Amino acid sequence: MFLFTPIFGVVSDKFGRRWPMLLGMMGLGVSTILFALSTNFYQFFISRFCQGVSAAATWVVGLAMIADVTPHNLFLPFMGIALGASTIGYLAGPPIGSAFYNYLGFHAPFFFCAFIALVDFVLRVVIIDDTYIELLRKEKEPLKSETGETSSMIKLLKSRIVLSSLVCLALCSLVLGGIEPILPLYLNARFGLGPALSGFVMFSMVVSIIPTFFLYYLANKIGNANLCLLSVFFMAASLFALSLPSVAMVTISLAFFGIFYFSAIDPVLGILADTVDAQGGGAYAQAYALYNIFYGLGLLCGSPLGGELYNRVGVFWSTTILSASCFAFIPFGVFLMK
Numbered sequence: 001m002f003l004f005t006p007i008f009g010v011v012s013d014k015f016g017r018r019w020p021m022l023l024g025m026m027g028l029g030v031s032t033i034l035f036a037l038s039t040n041f042y043q044f045f046i047s048r049f050c051q052g053v054s055a056a057a058t059w060v061v062g063l064a065m066i067a068d069v070t071p072h073n074l075f076l077p078f079m080g081i082a083l084g085a086s087t088i089g090y091l092a093g094p095p096i097g098s099a100f101y102n103y104l105g106f107h108a109p110f111f112f113c114a115f116i117a118l119v120d121f122v123l124r125v126v127i128i129d130d131t132y133i134e135l136l137r138k139e140k141e142p143l144k145s146e147t148g149e150t151s152s153m154i155k156l157l158k159s160r161i162v163l164s165s166l167v168c169l170a171l172c173s174l175v176l177g178g179i180e181p182i183l184p185l186y187l188n189a190r191f192g193l194g195p196a197l198s199g200f201v202m203f204s205m206v207v208s209i210i211p212t213f214f215l216y217y218l219a220n221k222i223g224n225a226n227l228c229l230l231s232v233f234f235m236a237a238s239l240f241a242l243s244l245p246s247v248a249m250v251t252i253s254l255a256f257f258g259i260f261y262f263s264a265i266d267p268v269l270g271i272l273a274d275t276v277d278a279q280g281g282g283a284y285a286q287a288y289a290l291y292n293i294f295y296g297l298g299l300l301c302g303s304p305l306g307g308e309l310y311n312r313v314g315v316f317w318s319t320t321i322l323s324a325s326c327f328a329f330i331p332f333g334v335f336l337m338k
Contacts, residue, residue, distance in 0.1 A: 004056040005296075006153060009289030012061045013282060017068070021124055024057025029117035036110035059292050064285035067273055076219055079269045083262060084206075091203045150282030151275070156290060161225060162275050164333055165268045166290060168228055170298040171329055172235070172264050175322050177302020178309070179242065183254070185307075186315040191247050204251045205258030224267035224274070229333045231264035236326030243316045265295075 012020045031050035038044045063082065070078045097109040156162050180202075187193040187201060219227050238260055241253035272287040309318035 004053045005060055005289045005292045006286070008057045008060050009064075009153065009283075009286040012064055012285035017061050017065050017285075020057045021061045021065070022121065024054045024061065025117055025121040025124055027051075027054030028058060029114045029121060032110050032114040032117060036107045036114075056292070060285055060289045063269070063288035063291065067269075067284040067288070075273060076266055076270050080262060080266045083266060083269075087258070087262070088206050091205060095200070095203075151279035151287070152283050153286040153290060155279055156272070156275060156283065156287055159275050161271060162290075165225065165228060165271045166294040168232060168329065168333055169265055169268045169291065170294040171326060172232065172261060173295045173298030174302035174305070175235070175239070175298075175326065176261060177299040178306030178322050179239070179257075179319070181303055181307040182310045182315060182318050183242065183250070185310055186243070187247070187250070190245070190315075193247070201247065201251050201254065204255045205261075218263075219267055219270060224270040225333075228264050228267040228271075229330055231260045231267075232326050232333070233330055235260035235264055236323040239319045239323040239326070242319050 008020050008024070027050055031047050031054055034047040034050065035044070038047050063079070066078055066082055067075070096112075100108040100112055183202060184193075184198040187198045193201070222230070235257060238253055238257040242250055242257070244250055244253065268291065269288075272291060273284065276283050276287050306318065306322075309321060313321075
């Protein structure tokens with residue numbers, strides 16, 4: 001996924017959104033079926049590799065398409081809806097897959113997901129029109145710089161505010177990845193909750209989609225960078241409450257964590273879009289390829305880190321360490337994002 005994300009970003013910016021997206025959705029459906037049919041480690045590895053390549057295409061191109069057609073004054077709310085929907089799927093997937101597995105057997109979750117991918121593919125065939133998207137892009141994007149240059153992935157990484165916001169994004173996703181293994185273990189050990197009930201507690205994060213409609217107004221008042229850093233502060237504070245001795249308190253705390261988590265990562269999309277525009281446009285997919293890479297790196301490191309912390313020091317100190325890492329970033333973020 002990390003290897004192909006920048007490739008799809010460059011290809012999509014140069015040759016259009018339609019075919020990378022359609023090939024990605026087709027690959028996602030096929031790789032999911034391969035999972036169901038796999039019988040040994042190497043087959044599972046190949047299936048997972050194909051799924052990662054497909055996800056690189058759909059995630060990057062999808063965000064770029066939203067940036068292409070969304071007016072500037074609706075950018076953050078629409079991106080917030082997309083990220084919120086992604087999280088709903090991320091949280092709903094395990095309990096739904098578990099139910100299919102328990103009642104219909106091993107193959108059922110894979111075929112169900114493949115069917116969803118097929119429906120999605122058909123809808124994208126009907127909806128995605130590169131000609132229309134290109135017209136909207138030309139209306140939305142600014143004039144190129146006097147030298148005729150446009151933005152690129154390398155130019156974006158040379159921007160101090162972009163690099164610092166991507167580091168902030170990686171930190172936030174690391175925290176999310178860290179609490180993902182911690183909370184189910186804690187809920188089971190402390191309150192005796194099984195996987196299904198723990199999944200419903202985790203699902204309380206869906207309320208995080210509500211404030212996304214107001215993020216644009218906050219970003220206009222205080223700026224994307226300030227909104228990002230302020231949200232990181234409150235996200236870090238909410239982590240302390242995740243070890244409270246009550247399921248209700250943990251659920252409420254997790255809901256607040258979700259609100260501040262999305263309020264922290266959503267402005268990063270705005271920072272990337274603003275920087276692309278300032279550099280002459282033409283690199284939305286490459287910008288969101290960077291977003292995908294840093295977000296994925298955080299999740300990749302967060303899950304094993306969270307599990308190891310919980311095994312060694314328990315839930316309180318695990319969440320305290322994750323919270324302290326967020327607080328420690330804020331002074332650096334204030335300096336780098338200005």
